[in-house]
Amino acid sequence: MRLSSGTKLLLPFLAVMTVFFMAPLCIALGYSFMAPDPMGGVKPAFSLSGYQQFLYSADLDGNLQWDTRYLEIIFGSTKLAVMATLACLLIGFPMAWFMATRPAHQRDAWMILITIPFWTNLLIRTYAWILILRSNGLVNRGLLETGIIDAPLELLYNPYAVGMGLVYSYLPFMILPIYSSLERMDWRLVEAAQDLYATRLRILWHVVLPASVPGIVGGTILVFIPTIGSFLAANLLGGGRNMMLGNLIENQFGMARNWPFGAAISVLLIAFVMIGLMLIARRGQGLKGVVG
Amino acid sequence: MNVKPSALIGIILVVGIFAAGLFYAAQNSGPKLYVYIWDTYADSELFKKFEQETGIKVVTEIYSSNDALMAKLKSGARYDIVAPSGNYVPLLLEQKLLQPLPESVSAIGKNLTENIKEPVYDPNYNYAMPLFYGTTGIAVNTKLVSEDITSWSQFFDRPTDEAPSLGVLDDTSTVMALASIAIGRKNCDGSEDTLKMLQDLLVGQRPQVKLYGSDGYFERMAAGEVAMQMAWSGDVYTARQENPDLKYIYPVEGVELWMDSLAIPANAQNTEGAAKFIAFVMSPQNQAKYSEFSGQIPTHKDTGKFLSNDIQNAPEFNIPQSAHTYVSFACPAEVVQAYGRIWENLLRN
Numbered sequence A: 001m002r003l004s005s006g007t008k009l010l011l012p013f014l015a016v017m018t019v020f021f022m023a024p025l026c027i028a029l030g031y032s033f034m035a036p037d038p039m040g041g042v043k044p045a046f047s048l049s050g051y052q053q054f055l056y057s058a059d060l061d062g063n064l065q066w067d068t069r070y071l072e073i074i075f076g077s078t079k080l081a082v083m084a085t086l087a088c089l090l091i092g093f094p095m096a097w098f099m100a101t102r103p104a105h106q107r108d109a110w111m112i113l114i115t116i117p118f119w120t121n122l123l124i125r126t127y128a129w130i131l132i133l134r135s136n137g138l139v140n141r142g143l144l145e146t147g148i149i150d151a152p153l154e155l156l157y158n159p160y161a162v163g164m165g166l167v168y169s170y171l172p173f174m175i176l177p178i179y180s181s182l183e184r185m186d187w188r189l190v191e192a193a194q195d196l197y198a199t200r201l202r203i204l205w206h207v208v209l210p211a212s213v214p215g216i217v218g219g220t221i222l223v224f225i226p227t228i229g230s231f232l233a234a235n236l237l238g239g240g241r242n243m244m245l246g247n248l249i250e251n252q253f254g255m256a257r258n259w260p261f262g263a264a265i266s267v268l269l270i271a272f273v274m275i276g277l278m279l280i281a282r283r284g285q286g287l288k289g290v291v292g
Numbered sequence B: 001m002n003v004k005p006s007a008l009i010g011i012i013l014v015v016g017i018f019a020a021g022l023f024y025a026a027q028n029s030g031p032k033l034y035v036y037i038w039d040t041y042a043d044s045e046l047f048k049k050f051e052q053e054t055g056i057k058v059v060t061e062i063y064s065s066n067d068a069l070m071a072k073l074k075s076g077a078r079y080d081i082v083a084p085s086g087n088y089v090p091l092l093l094e095q096k097l098l099q100p101l102p103e104s105v106s107a108i109g110k111n112l113t114e115n116i117k118e119p120v121y122d123p124n125y126n127y128a129m130p131l132f133y134g135t136t137g138i139a140v141n142t143k144l145v146s147e148d149i150t151s152w153s154q155f156f157d158r159p160t161d162e163a164p165s166l167g168v169l170d171d172t173s174t175v176m177a178l179a180s181i182a183i184g185r186k187n188c189d190g191s192e193d194t195l196k197m198l199q200d201l202l203v204g205q206r207p208q209v210k211l212y213g214s215d216g217y218f219e220r221m222a223a224g225e226v227a228m229q230m231a232w233s234g235d236v237y238t239a240r241q242e243n244p245d246l247k248y249i250y251p252v253e254g255v256e257l258w259m260d261s262l263a264i265p266a267n268a269q270n271t272e273g274a275a276k277f278i279a280f281v282m283s284p285q286n287q288a289k290y291s292e293f294s295g296q297i298p299t300h301k302d303t304g305k306f307l308s309n310d311i312q313n314a315p316e317f318n319i320p321q322s323a324h325t326y327v328s329f330a331c332p333a334e335v336v337q338a339y340g341r342i343w344e345n346l347l348r349n
Helices: A004-031 A049-055 A069-100 A104-119 A124-131 A138-145 A161-181 A187-195 A200-229 A231-236 A245-253 A258-292 B005-026 B044-054 B067-074 B084-094 B101-113 B170-181 B192-208 B217-224 B233-240 B271-281 B284-294 B333-347
Strands: A034-036 A042-046 A056-058 A064-066 B032-038 B057-063 B126-140 B166-168 B208-214 B228-232 B246-249 B255-265 B325-327
Touching: A004 A034, A004 A049, A004 A258, A034 A049, A034 A258, A034 B057, A042 B166, A049 A056, A049 A069, A049 A258, A056 B101, A064 B166, A069 A104, A069 A200, A069 A245, A124 A138, A124 A231, A161 A200, A161 A231, A161 B084, A187 A200, A200 A245, A200 A258, A231 A245, A245 A258, A245 B084, A258 B170, B032 B271, B044 B057, B044 B271, B044 B284, B057 B067, B067 B084, B084 B126, B084 B255, B101 B126, B101 B325, B126 B170, B126 B233, B126 B284, B166 B192, B166 B217, B170 B192, B170 B228, B170 B255, B170 B333, B192 B208, B192 B333, B217 B228, B228 B233, B233 B246, B271 B284
Parallel strands: B032 B057, B166 B208, B166 B228, B255 B325
Antiparallel strands: A034 A042, A056 A064, B126 B228, B126 B246, B126 B255
C-alpha cells in the first residue's frame, strides 16, 4: 500500500492515539458492561449493573428503587465546573485583552509569564495552596499579625476553596485561546467604530467580543472538561468532604471495588462531554457565519 | 544575533531535558527492585543503605490505602515488594496475587516478638513477613482541646454548635471498624440495624469534621490544623516529634490492632532481590532504624537495644494492658458494599 506523504506524517499521531487513547477507552467501555468482582476487577459476563446502579439502588430485600444520589453528585460537579469556567472567563478575558493590546515585543514576555505555573507539577501547586490558606498559613498569619482579624479564618476545606483551586489551575487555558483570537483581530475595525463615535462599551460588545468568540469557545471547552472530572482540588482543598464526579469514579476502583460502575460513570461522563462538544461545534459553524 | 526570548527558553528546555535524560539513563543501569509501599514507610535513607550493600537500586512508589494496593496488583502492575496490612493478606492470597516467600525468609518468623506471633491467616510466614504493628486511636492536640478525651463517643459525637475541627481517615474499612467499636457492635456485623447506627453516627459527626483524608494527614496534625484526628499510632509518634502538644489516646471502648507485612507479588520479576530486601529490613538493627523513621512498632524481638529511649517509652509504642484491642480483619464482600454505600451517603453534599 502506498501512502501519500501527508498521511505518513499523520502516522505517529494515529499510533499514539490508538495505543494511549482509543485502547483505554475501549477497555473502559468493555468493563462498563461486565459484572463486578467483589474483590475488585470484573467478571467476564455481560451485565448492565454498572448503568443500572446509576439510577437505581437495591435495598436490603433486593428491590430496586429510583435513587438520585449519583445524579446529585453529577449535578454538584457540573455546577462547580460551570462556576469555575465562568470565573475563568471573567478573569481571563480582561487579561487576554490586556496582553493583546501590548506592543508586539512585550506580548511574548507575557505569554511566558502565563505559562510559568506549568513548569511545576499541579499536585505540588495545589499543596502550596494548602500551605497558603490553612489556619496557620501565610494568609491567616499575615492577617493575624497585622491585627485585621482576631481568630484565623477557615479558608480551606470548603467548596469555595475547591472553586478557587480549579480557577487557579485552569485559568491559563482560558487566557491563551482568547488572547490568540484577540491578537489576530483586525484592529482597524475598532478604529472604524471609534470614527463612528461608538462608545467603548459598544466597541467591546459589537466588535471585540464577536471577534473573540472562537477563543472564548475554545477556552470554555479547555476549562470545563478537565474541571468537571477533576478530583485533586476536591480531595486536597475541599478536604474530601464533598464527593465530586472524579472522586466517585476513583472510589469505585478503590474502596468500593466496583469497577464496572466506575467504568460506566466514566463512559457516561465522556458521552455527556461529547454531546456538549457536538452541540458547540454545530453552533460554532453558525457563529462563524455571523463573525466572518 | 537577535533571538526571541521564547525561542531561547525553548532551546534551553530541549537541551536540559536531553541532558536530564542522559543523566537518568546513566543512573539507572543495573538491577532494580520495585517497592510499592505505604507513604509513611518510604524511608529513602534505609533504602539507600540497601542499595549500597547489595548494588540493587530501589525504585519506590507509594500508596495510602490497602484498596489502592489491591486495585493496582489486580490491574497487573508489576512490583517486587508490597506491604499489605494483615487483614488484606487473605484477600490477596485468595486472588493468587502473592507468591510464597523463600524458606530462608520465612525462617525469620521465629524471631518475631510474642505479641504478634503466628497470625491466623499465615501462621508459618509462608506469604507475608510481619514488619510493623500498632493501633488506630485518637490523636488530640491538647492546645486546641481543653476537655479530657477518653472515649470514641467524644470523637464521633461532638456538640453540634462546634466549628469543624476533626480529621477523619478516608479509609472506609478503618473508619467502619472504629465506628463499630464506638457503638459496641462487632465489625462486619452487617445487620440492617447496625448499618443504620453506623450511618447515623458518621452522618451526625460530619458537620464537625474538617476533612476526610489520609494523604499527608500527620503533617496536618503536626501543623495544628485539626483538634482531633483519627490516626495510626506510629504517625502520631512522627507528628509528635514536630508538635509536642499532640497526645495519643487509647479510647475506653477499644482500639483497632493492625499489622503491616512485607510480601512478594505473584508477578514479581526480581524475586531474589525481594528476598534480600526483606532479610535486610528484618535485621534487628535495620528494623529499629526503620521504626524510628515510621514511628511504628517493630516486629523483631531483638530490636530493643537499637531503639532510642524516647521511642521505647512513647505511649504509641506501649499498648496499655487495660486497652481493649480488636484485631482488624476483612469484611465479607456484601458488607464491604454496604459500607461503601454508607460512605457515599456520608460524602454526598
